[in-house]
Amino acid sequence: MKKILLKMLICPACLPDERRLNSNIVQEQEGDIFTGTLTCPECGKIYPIQDGTAFLDPSPLNETEKTGAKYETVPVLSSYLWSHYNDILNDSDRCAYGVWAALMGKYPGFAVDAGCAVGRFTFEMSRKSEFVIGVDKSVSFIQAARELMINRRINVALQQEGFLTTEETIYLSETWNSNKVEFIVGDAQALPFRSGTFSTLASLNVIDKVPSPIRHLKEMNRVSREKDAQFLFSDPFSWSTDIADEKDWLGGTDGGPYSGRGMDNIRALFNGKKGGLSPEWRIEKDGHVWWKIRNHANHFELIRSCFVKAAR
Numbered sequence: 391m392k393k394i395l396l397k398m399l400i401c402p403a404c405l406p407d408e409r410r411l412n413s414n415i416v417q418e419q420e421g422d423i424f425t426g427t428l429t430c431p432e433c434g435k436i437y438p439i440q441d442g443t444a445f446l447d448p449s450p451l452n453e454t455e456k457t458g459a460k461y462e463t464v465p466v467l468s469s470y471l472w473s474h475y476n477d478i479l480n481d482s483d484r485c486a487y488g489v490w491a492a493l494m495g496k497y498p499g500f501a502v503d504a505g506c507a508v509g510r511f512t513f514e515m516s517r518k519s520e521f522v523i524g525v526d527k528s529v530s531f532i533q534a535a536r537e538l539m540i541n542r543r544i545n546v547a548l549q550q551e552g553f554l555t556t557e558e559t560i561y562l563s564e565t566w567n568s569n570k571v572e573f574i575v576g577d578a579q580a581l582p583f584r585s586g587t588f589s590t591l592a593s594l595n596v597i598d599k600v601p602s603p604i605r606h607l608k609e610m611n612r613v614s615r616e617k618d619a620q621f622l623f624s625d626p627f628s629w630s631t632d633i634a635d636e637k638d639w640l641g642g643t644d645g646g647p648y649s650g651r652g653m654d655n656i657r658a659l660f661n662g663k664k665g666g667l668s669p670e671w672r673i674e675k676d677g678h679v680w681w682k683i684r685n686h687a688n689h690f691e692l693i694r695s696c697f698v699k700a701a702r
């Protein structure tokens with residue numbers, strides 16, 4: 391973990407209190423902490439840094455849970471690597487992440503990509519921000535993103551059919567700067583950052599994947615600057631009771647405070663209505679991006695992810 395992060399980090403388990411973490415660096419190479427711990431002086435929780443990866447999820451999955459967790463499996467990792475870097479793998483369609491990135495301006499300050507998966511949007515933001523942090527709950531995704539960050543390449547076994555795979559290599563574009571990027575394991579509902587840290591924020595296809603969507607949105611708002619900030623939100627609103635109780639969805643129901651369509655509720659929340667975000671955001675642009683996921687050579691999912699690009 392790059393040392394620049396130390397000044398931004400707080401204990402995610404103590405939120406809403408913001409407690410700075412004490413660092414104990416065991417092994418360090420050129421400003422990168424390879425082995426060490428971050429400890430909360432208040433609650434005593436210890437967050438390890440192992441092989442350069444910082445584990446700042448306050449309630450990580452245990453080993454048994456990890457085995458069954460969708461985002462930790464090899465086929466899903468390979469599917470997301472393809473989805474994030476399909477243009478580099480010579481797919482004829484434009485990569486959705488390039489379309490999302492084009493919506494963002496160059497803002498001075500730091501950026502956060504919550505639920506970054508294997509890091510494409512995080513790398514894209516290295517061209518537009520001073521420094522970018524990708525945060526994801528999946529250890530496999532963060533390790534793949536860090537491998538790309540460090541080696542600038544990763545091998546991926548793309549499923550062709552049944553058990554048949556072909557090995558491909560993804561090489562990072564030279565226009566993305568690894569020195570301005572870091573990836574950590576964390577929870578998008580309890581971000582380990584001080585309030586007001588970021589001027590650029592992204593939540594892409596995450597809100598329907600967390601148990602408390604409103605908590606995620608409010609966390610993004612907390613870690614954002616109160617002004618001179620931009621926020622890209624995008625989601626297909628695939629609500630599921632496997633992930634969140636129906637009462638916690640921000641759309642897709644006909645009762646409760648967030649009845650109706652997800653996008654209408656998101657707009658209202660950005661505008662500070664329905665107990666939403668403060669200071670309120672100004673929606674600059676909205677629309678949708680076609681996002682493609684590859685399952686195997688002859689099976690792709692095409693997802694309409696609806697976005698708002700907001701600023702304040």
Ligand SMILES: C[S@@+](CC[C@H](N)C(=O)[O-])C[C@H]1O[C@@H](n2cnc3c(N)ncnc32)[C@H](O)[C@@H]1O
Pocket residue numbers: 461504505506507508525526527528531576577578579593594595596599600601
């Ligand atoms: C549908 S994927 C979208 C990933 C990426 N933003 C993209 O658009 O490709 C959802 C991502 O959210 C991550 N995720 C799920 N729950 C999370 C949580 N509580 N905190 C952080 N990341 C989470 C998953 O590991 C996965 O990478």
